[in-house]
Amino acid sequence: MATEDVALAASAEQSILSKPDTHHQTPQSTIVNDFSIQIATVNGSGSQSANSVLLRSIFRMGIPVSGKNLFPSNIAGLPTWYTIRASKDGYVARKKEIDILIAMNPETSKEDILSLPVGAAAIYEESADLKQFRDDVACYPVPFDKLTAAVCPEAKLRKLVKNMIYVGVAAQLLQMDMQAVEAALRKQFAKKVKAADLNWAAVQAGYEYAAANFTKNDPFLLQPMNATEGKIIIDGNAAAALGSIFAGCTVVMWYPITPSSSLVENFIDLAKRYRIGPDGKATFAIVQAEDELAAIGAVLGAGWAGARSMTATSGPGISLMAEFAGLGYYAELPGVIFDVQRTGPSTGMPTRNQQGDLLSVAYLSHGDTKHVMLIPGSVRECYEMAMDAFDLAEQLQTPIFVMSDLDLGMNNWMSEPFAYPEKPLNRGKVLSAEDLTRLGGFARYKDVDGDGIGYRTLPGTDHPLAAYFTRGSGHNEKALYTERPDDYVHNMERLSRKFETARSLVPQPEVVQSGKSRIGLIAFGTSDFATRESRDQLLKEFKLDTDYLRIRAFPFSREIHDFIASHDRVYVIEQNRDAQMLSLLKLDLDAKDIVRLRSIRHFNGLPLDARTITDDLVSQEGI
Amino acid sequence: MATEDVALAASAEQSILSKPDTHHQTPQSTIVNDFSIQIATVNGSGSQSANSVLLRSIFRMGIPVSGKNLFPSNIAGLPTWYTIRASKDGYVARKKEIDILIAMNPETSKEDILSLPVGAAAIYEESADLKQFRDDVACYPVPFDKLTAAVCPEAKLRKLVKNMIYVGVAAQLLQMDMQAVEAALRKQFAKKVKAADLNWAAVQAGYEYAAANFTKNDPFLLQPMNATEGKIIIDGNAAAALGSIFAGCTVVMWYPITPSSSLVENFIDLAKRYRIGPDGKATFAIVQAEDELAAIGAVLGAGWAGARSMTATSGPGISLMAEFAGLGYYAELPGVIFDVQRTGPSTGMPTRNQQGDLLSVAYLSHGDTKHVMLIPGSVRECYEMAMDAFDLAEQLQTPIFVMSDLDLGMNNWMSEPFAYPEKPLNRGKVLSAEDLTRLGGFARYKDVDGDGIGYRTLPGTDHPLAAYFTRGSGHNEKALYTERPDDYVHNMERLSRKFETARSLVPQPEVVQSGKSRIGLIAFGTSDFATRESRDQLLKEFKLDTDYLRIRAFPFSREIHDFIASHDRVYVIEQNRDAQMLSLLKLDLDAKDIVRLRSIRHFNGLPLDARTITDDLVSQEGI
Amino acid sequence: MATNPVPSAPLEAPRTPAKTNRIGLQVLDYRGGKTTLCAGCGHNAISERIIDAFYEMGVQPERVMKLSGIGCSSKSPAYFMSRSHSFNSVHGRMPSVATGALLGNHTMKALAVSGDGDSASIGIGQFVHLMRRNVPMIYIIEDNGVYGLTKGQFSATADIGSKLKTGVINDLPPIDTCTLAIQLGATFVGRSFSGDKKQLLAMLKAAIAHNGTVLLDVISPCVTFNDHEGSTKSYKYMQEHDEAIDEVGFVPFFQEIDVEYDPGTTINVQMHDGSHMRLRKLHEDFDPTDRVASIAAQLHAHANNEVLTGVFYINTQQPSFTEMLNLVDEPLGTLPDDRVRPGRAVLEEMMQRLM
């Protein structure tokens, strides 16, 4: 093919969600607080504020809600979809079916409406005349431009304000609490009163237009509940940044990459706000590196010098960090690396989700290397595990990888508020000048305590015996250069021992339910949300009770082995092609337990949904 | 510890082989053609020539022989050991026990002699007086400097010539054929007649001194055989270079790293000799890159443009290639990467051996990547698999990794002469301008033949439909950019299919013996030599018959599965800490076969020896 | 062997015979896919000029390889010359891919597009070594001082004092890729501005005629993240600070040399393919064939906050990298078996030696 066929390319992107859906909506009179809204738009059009107001209004109505942004890997002008799910039962995974479409992108609107299940609703620009394509969908055409022009005299602002019209239309159709909407809107525009007023006028215009012109003929309603009281909304990257701040992280070296950049950008904001003294001096250093090799090099250098240091990256950055990761393992240097995973391999789909770096991170670098991974499964865990990661890096004297992903990192999630850390920072085994005087010296890599972890000193320790020589080449207990076979084996076996120690220090798995069923599920990270929902589907629809364990770290603790051993079949649910978590389990398990493992994989770049799990499991079980 | 304690550091390196050996030599009258000689020296002292003459003299006597250089990771002045093993049975693995020591390094000589088994022999500088340390070893003190001075008037040359004295001494004590020695020496100094004469005089001086002064009181003798006729001696790197030349490799981009540099350096010599036309123009381009990222980048760029391209590296280089390796996998670019493995992790022990990069290469790069590895087990296979690799890279349109190691790559091995390739180069599925006219175009990533492999065109193909767009981001069958979930899944599943195709295209395993025993052995690469010898030990010493399969490539072919399935216990023998090959097998096998696997690992950096395997297996079997 | 034909995009039937270039192709034949960059992005203007230059020079699109790294800029090869093979590689490492591709087929014209982040931040290592080798290719940096694709962080070409929309001010000195390139060994180096159609087109045409590394740093404003007040890479800033060091004229080899020029003020450079580049000096004492003077001019301009544009350095004598390698005339990649696999006798001889 000789030309980048524009039509083809465009449609390839347009119809991202175009597969006609097979799960039909059974018609009912009303469906309250249990449906999804999708806003189809183009990126760069400024719909984020409107979507956020919609999301937060539902939240303020006390209804559990979640939002997902499905955006293209460019800056402006391409199709983008924002999905809001309201769920009285608190389900926050992606829902496959779209119940309400707000079609703002003329380029995709035909495909968008075609993808709706029967009985859905669609709000769209009048002139697009989408009704022609579907008579089984409730249609609400809106003259957006006319309404916008009426409330917004300044032509330049109309593109942005237009989005608020659909908030008003939706609010009317869904019978939303307009006080909640206004409150959400005013908070959104906090200090910009004029902007708030203008946008509020647009919401009202939409509301009034809908009230005057539409007869509701869809079942979807929002009714106040009391399920979000005291809860917060935050994305995983912001949560991890917050955790890093409270972990006392002082050195950050990073290179921008989607979807990890906002983690560091949040850290920068927080550090500037909370970590600068009255004299203007900072207790942190944040440096934009020239690339990821430099970023991890600096993180390890800082860790060596005694600082709590971190970087954040995604797949391509992880690959570039391979050589240094091996140095970190072998020379035993602390450091925290957040891997906010996206769809690989290579550049892959930078704005799509995946849990695809597990195998490569676990064995990142040549030779016999192994790395500790923490796997947050919620925004709260992004916060908590950030703190764990810094503690563990210094306790274990090794790089710690925190395996988040795009879905968790860049989307908004409800959560219990985060708790203030009760324990002091655990700085690991560090000897002071006084210690050295008392002990008369030390041997850096000696396994004094039987846990495989030696004692270290920091540069600058004021004692003639404090210094030691750090190297990625062969070294003995005293950190001296060696090529002796027995020194080498001795050291490598200690490192294995240290890795065993890690099993009990890392966050232990969450056993959601065990001992009731012969079938176990294992999930982790963002596969958790859909897995929980699927369990309910299985119970409700198939009377199938399942036990469930959520992995929170690698290396695996004994509890994981026990869970697997005590079930006949264990489904490992994950978002990658090659069953990477199952692979890691397989490597860790005895054959008698391996037979129990089954795989459920989802890897098309969209966040995992419950139905995919349920269908796959049911078919594997032959139900 | 505050100072790099010189004494400690030195002794750490000195006593590299100092562990007293537990396998005693049972005293016998004579031991013919079955022992090892170790020359302990310092690097940079020019002993290579002498050692090579010794090795080649034995070879010329028709006696199977192998040589191993155990050298430090520096340029001059540190202890080095060269080991020659003569074995009438053709064993070429490292032998743990040293039978004859030639102690030329005063710094290590005490430890060297202490490490000998009872009944061994030692040749050493008179003044070192090593006899004081061992009365159970045959001692042959030689006044090296005096003898050297007598034959070599030029003081500057004495350091080099001195080494030839021990050749003479050894020749006399072992009753070597002096004609063979002279022939080996004269070939060694081929065009330098004066040097040859001088060195030959030194050999004779040593010979005569020994004849005049020593009474032989050790059992070791060399007697002519007829087992090396028509054989060649070559190292694996030279063999791989030769294979690359005959594979028609045209583009080489490399970055020096031990132990891979000599592969490319050999290629340079060969290319200059055989691939420059009468007009002085070259059919090759060899470029020293700035680093390994650039090396693999150029290899993939050249492969994309249609050239057979390669690079050679070792562990740290492999790590640096991670990002590009993923691009090669996902954008489907041919290229050959020789990984001459050394001891990791990190810088590790650059001049020690290991089979430690299997796991990291198999999954090199983030995301769902997998790579094809060929694993040569002999110098002949270095030659043959180099050719296979270039064919497979173009057939499979993917990077091919050839997993050699330091032991194979840098040591001299006997071999049958190499055969001229009978098949033409297999350039894979490439469409010409004529094809395009006939077909009316093509879709780069379409699985036309059901083997997962698409058709490609090369830049410069003179047809308006020839061009396509290569990228590491999401692409559909037509190589157009896409973020569509189904396009992505479709493509990734095809890549999996291609990997399945690779199973049957890669070199199939060598089944040395199957069906006789309930116990199977699996080895690969340089673990093969010791495994073969160990099987004989097991049979002779323990009456234990074993079946044996040697893996030659990843992904694994069915034959490997079958072999494992048909044995009760299968020992996977390898040279790394983490049982990396066993891990890859585990990931590929059903649980019912995994139970059969046992692990024998050796990872101290020295080449694997048979006794280590035998001891480990016997103990695991509880014999 | 069967493949699935893909219909080529139907070309509009022109009413009047379409304008064609010297090889009979229309400008349409140099077009690419529809851009997905922001409206107004400088990169789009550069794509247009590339189309014009290759069309006007009458280069067969099939004889061109397009190479790029990662970034908005690096995406742009998808938006011009679809009939050329293209390779969008990884971030910052395009130079090695380009080098390899050219070794595989040194008969092709290579056109590389990179960004300032791609080249000066992550990619400066490969950039330096490519320049050193004088690999024959056109290397365009679409320079906006920021990382567009990751939403506007500073790159290493950002000037001291330049301000982001967020208010963050850059306090590190910029890397001047032109000065570096001249110093390191590139043989055709210049800077232009995406908004200066005439200059850019002339420079691109001359670049096509050159044999060696051509480095063109093209200031290309990022309208989304770096086109505001306080930015030194905005349209406005360029309009105010752009200082042409010479006026670039170009007479292609297939055109009669009819334009008069004054040898006192204008330097006439005969290019590899017989074309002529005419550089009318706008700065006194400036000599684009003098490496040292050229570098000094850059350094002085920096000190004066001027953004020099034009051709800074040209050397048509230095052999290119592939010439230095003394390769056979045909592409290495497609030499037949018998030219790359030595005969039986060679192996025999080798085996004898090793016995």
Place this chain on the structure above:
Amino acid sequence: MATNPVPSAPLEAPRTPAKTNRIGLQVLDYRGGKTTLCAGCGHNAISERIIDAFYEMGVQPERVMKLSGIGCSSKSPAYFMSRSHSFNSVHGRMPSVATGALLGNHTMKALAVSGDGDSASIGIGQFVHLMRRNVPMIYIIEDNGVYGLTKGQFSATADIGSKLKTGVINDLPPIDTCTLAIQLGATFVGRSFSGDKKQLLAMLKAAIAHNGTVLLDVISPCVTFNDHEGSTKSYKYMQEHDEAIDEVGFVPFFQEIDVEYDPGTTINVQMHDGSHMRLRKLHEDFDPTDRVASIAAQLHAHANNEVLTGVFYINTQQPSFTEMLNLVDEPLGTLPDDRVRPGRAVLEEMMQRLM
């Protein structure tokens, strides 16, 4: 908590009271392990000068971090100043490790040793960005034009026409790390020769007194692979082509300034710590505080096949990277919990915002 004491190496008991420096340490206290480099290697001579310089300046060894990459040169930190913490990292990426280490503890003096391969070949990317940042450290390139440790291949500082023992001739232009460093932002740049004890010692002492990136390119012949006829990095070649641009004198802050100097021919530079560097000009028109002139001098010298040595550029005004970051006075790495973990109220406030 128990650790195993390692006996410190017994120091020879001196017969007469040993000579000590201003902080009461003997030269022995600055020694390292026994070298494993080749006898005669230039790198060993540089280690000796480093020992002398730190001893004479009376720097507490515990306050020094030694950093290096991979290569013979990068091994050398094991052979001096064993009482300093040391980090031998990976090939070509020491600059990032050093940057991180200094961010972790910016109160330390950092001394980095690299090779020409380590810095100019694989490492040029990190080198460029380190210079740009003016990270406060001494960066020594032990420059022999080859990769010693991998047995003598050319590095990127090899000169055009330089010949290997094997007869191979280098045909790529060298990367001049000094010119690059000046251009990119380093604030103290010079070249010396391992064989010139006096010059090297003076420059090292001045380097210790400087606050900012000091780049010293020290020609350091590789006796094993690059010291023969035809090499441009041999002892002989240096003896013949070494051309000092200035004579470097140094008066440490703790010493009375008694030496007279002629302000007409000598530039007196007051260093950060109060020391004084005296540069007596040996080349006319040369001004080591003028960036542009300094670069031009280098470029001209290259053209004339001279190897300039001496201090090329000095700027004591530019704040260093850690100063620009405006860090608290204490090392970041060892701040107590309450200075790096905000209080409960902050979390409360954050949670409120997010509700």
